[in-house]
Amino acid sequence: MSTNFLAIESSCDETSIAIFTDDLTIRANVVASQTELHARFHGVVPEVAARAHMQQLLPTMDEALRQANLKLADIGAVVVLNSPGLVGALLVGVSAAKMLALTLDVPLLSANHIEAHIYAARMAAGRDIFPCVGLVVSGGHTSLFHCKSALDFDLLGGTIDDAAGEAFDKVATILGLGFPGGPAVEREAASGDPKAHAFPRSFLKEDRLAFSFSGLKTAVLYAIHGVGKTKGPVPSPGKPRADQAASFQQAVVDVLVAKARQALRQTGLKRLAIGGGVSANRVLQAALETMAQREKVELFIPPMMLCTDNAAMAAIAVEKWHKQMWAPLDLDAVPNYLGKN
Ligand code: KG4
Ligand code: ZN
Numbered sequence: 001m002s003t004n005f006l007a008i009e010s011s012c013d014e015t016s017i018a019i020f021t022d023d024l025t026i027r028a029n030v031v032a033s034q035t036e037l038h039a040r041f042h043g044v045v046p047e048v049a050a051r052a053h054m055q056q057l058l059p060t061m062d063e064a065l066r067q068a069n070l071k072l073a074d075i076g077a078v079v080v081l082n083s084p085g086l087v088g089a090l091l092v093g094v095s096a097a098k099m100l101a102l103t104l105d106v107p108l109l110s111a112n113h114i115e116a117h118i119y120a121a122r123m124a125a126g127r128d129i130f131p132c133v134g135l136v137v138s139g140g141h142t143s144l145f146h147c148k149s150a151l152d153f154d155l156l157g158g159t160i161d162d163a164a165g166e167a168f169d170k171v172a173t174i175l176g177l178g179f180p181g182g183p184a185v186e187r188e189a190a191s192g193d194p195k196a197h198a199f200p201r202s203f204l205k206e207d208r209l210a211f212s213f214s215g216l217k218t219a220v221l222y223a224i225h226g227v228g229k230t231k232g233p234v235p236s237p238g239k240p241r242a243d244q245a246a247s248f249q250q251a252v253v254d255v256l257v258a259k260a261r262q263a264l265r266q267t268g269l270k271r272l273a274i275g276g277g278v279s280a281n282r283v284l285q286a287a288l289e290t291m292a293q294r295e296k297v298e299l300f301i302p303p304m305m306l307c308t309d310n311a312a313m314a315a316i317a318v319e320k321w322h323k324q325m326w327a328p329l330d331l332d333a334v335p336n337y338l339g340k341n
Contacts, residue, residue, distance in 0.1 A: 003076035005321070006064070006100065006111030007314035008057070010093030011085025011113050012139065013037075013044045015056040017064040019310035020135050024123055024316050027068035029305065029312040032056040035180060042173045044139075050088035057096055077287045079317040080327075081113045083334035084140065090333035098329055108233075109317040110327040113309075114141055114337055115153050117275030118242075119316035120307065121300035122150065129273050129300050137256060137284075138309075139165035139180075141337065142211045144263045147273070150319040157209030164252055164278045167213035171220050171248050175241055176234035185245050186281055192239070192246030197223050199251040204258055209266070211255060220248050249283055257287045264297055273300040273317055280307040 002021040009016040013034040019027045035054045038044050054186035066073065080097035082090060101108035134145040134153065142165075143158040162170070167183055172181025177188055199219045202212035218230075223244055225232035235241045260272055272292060278284065285301055292299035306313060320326075 003321075004074050005077045005219065005315070005318065006061070006075045006078055006095050007079040007081070007311040007317070008093040009081045009090050009113070009309060009311040009314060010053040010057065011081055012309060013049050014091060014309040015053050015060050016309060016311035017057070017061045018314065019064050019068040019070060020312055020315050020318075024315055024318060026123070026312045026315075027056050027070070028064040029310050030060050030064045030067065031310055032060045037113070039173040039179045042178055042179050043169065044086070046086045046088055048084055050092055051178060053089055057092060058306040062208050070240050072100075075100075075104055075106060075207055077109060077321055078104070078200050079111055079314045080331070081111045081311070081314050082110045082327075082331055083115060084337040085113060085333075085335060086238070087335045088097070090208055090335065094331060094333045095179040098331065101323055102251060102329065105234060107321065108327045108329065108331065109320050110120050110331055111314045111317040111320075111323070112337070114143065116313035116316045118145065118147055118153075118273050120275050120310075120313040121273035123312065123315055129271055132271035132273045132300070133260065133267060133269050135256065135260050135263075135272065135274045135279075137164045137278035138273065139163060139169065141276065142256075143337075144209050144259060146269070150316055156267075157211075157213040157259075159163055159213065161214040161240075162217065164211070164213060164256065165276065166336070167252060170217050170277065174217070174221055174224065175245055177245070180277075182277055182281065185249055188242055189246035189283070191251045192242030194246040194250035196243035197247035199223075199247050201255050201258075202323045204255060207262070209259055209263055211259065213252065216248065216251055220244060229244065236310065253281070255283045256284060257291050261291055261295060264294070264295060271300065273296045275302060275307060275313070277308045280304050
């Protein structure tokens with residue numbers, strides 16, 4: 001008989017509960033988004049996020065159990081994504097997971113949110129994807145990994161300032177588009193010319209596997225308000241704004257594709273898996289597909305629902321469960337990515 005896992009994600013602005021089995025079948029993956037609560041602040045407000053998790057977590061769990069047609073007594077293990085993220089938000093999920101594991105008398109497992117984003121590609125593939133290069137592009141991270149196995153990730157490099165998703169969100173605010181910025185910029189860019197502005201592409205010519213997006217954000221500001229000026233009226237809808245969105249998006253895509261290719265060449269690996277909210281971007285996906293074909297590399301992209309934050313990606317912990325790597329009941333919420341978890 002298979003074991004049912006109940007997983008909790010509460011690292012940022014999505015409360016998610018998933019139920020999956022040890023053969024990686026997803027029985028429910030419910031996401032309660034807080035987007036509307038944070039929209040007027042143009043970003044996630046940590047305390048607002050933590051309170052909303054506290055309110056939403058149990059109703060979301062109830063809904064996941066209903067969708068999976070299961071009762072709590074059918075759950076054989078509890079998983080929590082305990083790092084990285086906003087500490088107050090993480091604490092809600094970690095506390096709930098501990099209580100649940102204790103009262104159900106089942107094993108508690110922890111998983112790393114960033115590594116889980118890559119595991120989403122493994123779930124979608126339905127077969128092993130390791131060893132591979134992993135590219136995580138989210139609101140908080142832009143990182144390249146050498147993923148030796150599901151439980152052995154080496155960080156190859158990351159951003160020295162903003163994450164790619166953060167840049168999308170900030171540029172969306174600059175352009176007067178909505179929050180979250182990624183999908184809004186992608187929509188606006190669809191009618192724009194990606195060559196209209198020659199925005200900077202940091203570290204493109206260097207061997208270093210590093211990213212920087214804060215200069216790009218400033219370049220977009222200057223393109224709108226004039227060099228040296230960071231303030232002015234928000235651009236109105238029309239061709240100039242679409243061109244700015246498209247040129248910005250192209251700059252991000254060019255850098256992500258070039259650095260992923262560099263990581264593949266440097267490691268000699270022939271598989272690339274991507275994850276995180278920005279990996280839902282269709283222009284990025286198309287550019288990666290072209291690069292992967294040229295490099296004769298297999299590309300693994302999760303479907304939209306598994307790209308953005310969700311608890312089903314916590315199935316990476318099934319790999320720990322096979323090895324009985326339980327989490328202790330004094331498990332902590334760890335805000336920064338510290339590597340192996
Ligand atoms: O992985 P995720 O859901 O949460 C974090 O772990 O951060 O990523 C959220 C980020 C946001 O910055 C959002 O603007 C971005 O992913 N995003 C996108 C797209 N959809 C979401 N960025 C570019 N294009 C998209 N279609
Ligand atoms: Zn994420």
